[in-house]
Amino acid sequence: MDQDDILSSLKDYEEILQSEVYVDVDRLRILARHGVPQQIRGEVWKYLLGVERADRCKSPITIPPQRLEEYGQIDKTDPDVAKRIRGEVNRYQRKVKELEGKHFAEQFENVILAYLNTNRNVEYTPGLVALCAPFLYCLDKECDAYYCFERMMQAIDEEVDLNEWVTSWLQNLLAKEMAFEDVLRLWDVYFAILDPLELHPFVCLAILRHVKEKLEDLEQSEIRTILLRLPRLNIRMIVAEAVNLRHETWERQISEDAEL
Incomplete structure (x- = not known):
C-alpha cells in the first residue's frame, strides 16, 4: 500500500470511527480485509473483536473507566508461571524488536497472568506470548490489550481443543512463525x-x-x-x-x- 492509499484508507477509517452515534462495524470489516493503518489498528481491532460496542447511544459493554477498574482487580500473581513468562518474553523480545524493553515485558506478564488466573482451565504455554504480542503493540492501554486478547482466546478455545496435539501453526495463528x-x-x-x-x-x-x-x-x-x-x-x-x-x-x- 503506497502513501496515497494509506492516507485515503486512514480517512475512510476515521470517518467511521468519529461517528457520534454508531460505528459501522460492517464497513470496518470490509476495510480491514485490505489492511488497517497502524495508527488506528488498535482502535479498529477493539470494535472488530467486540470489546467496544458500536452503538454509542447505549451504554457500552464495559465503559473504559469500568474496564480499567475491573482489570485492576484481576489477580496477576503466580511466581512460578511469571518466571516462565519472563523467560519466553526475553526470547521473544530478542526476535521482535518492536516489543523490546521492560515496559512491554511487564505488560506481557500482567496480561497473560490475568488471563490465566481468570481462566483456570487454561494452562500456560509459551505460545501465549506470541498471541498476546500484537495487542500490546497495537493498543496503548494494557487493559484494552487484555480484553482484546481475552476475546481472541475465547474464540480459539471454542474452536480448537488446546489439549489435543496440533501444530504450532494452527494453535498459535502463525503468531510465532510469521x-x-x-x-x-x-x-x-x-x-x-x-x-x-x-x-x-x-x-x-x-x-x-x-x-x-x-x-x-x-x-x-x-x-x-x-x-x-x-x-x-x-x-x-x-x-x-x-x-x-x-x-x-x-x-x-x-x-x-x-x-x-
Missing part, C-alpha cells in the same frame, strides 16, 4: 471476518504452497527452520489463495455428497 508485520496484517483480515478459524487452515495450506519450492531441495533440519520462522509473505496474495482453496474444497465436498 514476521511480526505479517502477523498484524493477517490478523486485520481475521478480525474482519466472521469465520477466521475456519479460514486459518487454508491460510496455512496457501503458505505451504508459497514456500514449497524453497523447501524441495533442503534437509529436514533446514525445512524445520524455515517453517518455524517464515520469510516475509504477501499476505493479500496468501489470503486470496486461502479463500480460493476453501471454495474449491466446498465445491468438491458438494460434488461428492451429490454422488452419494
Whole structure:
C-alpha cells in the first residue's frame, strides 16, 4: 500500500470511527480485509473483536473507566508461571524488536497472568506470548490489550481443543512463525471476518504452497527452520489463495455428497 492509499484508507477509517452515534462495524470489516493503518489498528481491532460496542447511544459493554477498574482487580500473581513468562518474553523480545524493553515485558506478564488466573482451565504455554504480542503493540492501554486478547482466546478455545496435539501453526495463528508485520496484517483480515478459524487452515495450506519450492531441495533440519520462522509473505496474495482453496474444497465436498 503506497502513501496515497494509506492516507485515503486512514480517512475512510476515521470517518467511521468519529461517528457520534454508531460505528459501522460492517464497513470496518470490509476495510480491514485490505489492511488497517497502524495508527488506528488498535482502535479498529477493539470494535472488530467486540470489546467496544458500536452503538454509542447505549451504554457500552464495559465503559473504559469500568474496564480499567475491573482489570485492576484481576489477580496477576503466580511466581512460578511469571518466571516462565519472563523467560519466553526475553526470547521473544530478542526476535521482535518492536516489543523490546521492560515496559512491554511487564505488560506481557500482567496480561497473560490475568488471563490465566481468570481462566483456570487454561494452562500456560509459551505460545501465549506470541498471541498476546500484537495487542500490546497495537493498543496503548494494557487493559484494552487484555480484553482484546481475552476475546481472541475465547474464540480459539471454542474452536480448537488446546489439549489435543496440533501444530504450532494452527494453535498459535502463525503468531510465532510469521514476521511480526505479517502477523498484524493477517490478523486485520481475521478480525474482519466472521469465520477466521475456519479460514486459518487454508491460510496455512496457501503458505505451504508459497514456500514449497524453497523447501524441495533442503534437509529436514533446514525445512524445520524455515517453517518455524517464515520469510516475509504477501499476505493479500496468501489470503486470496486461502479463500480460493476453501471454495474449491466446498465445491468438491458438494460434488461428492451429490454422488452419494
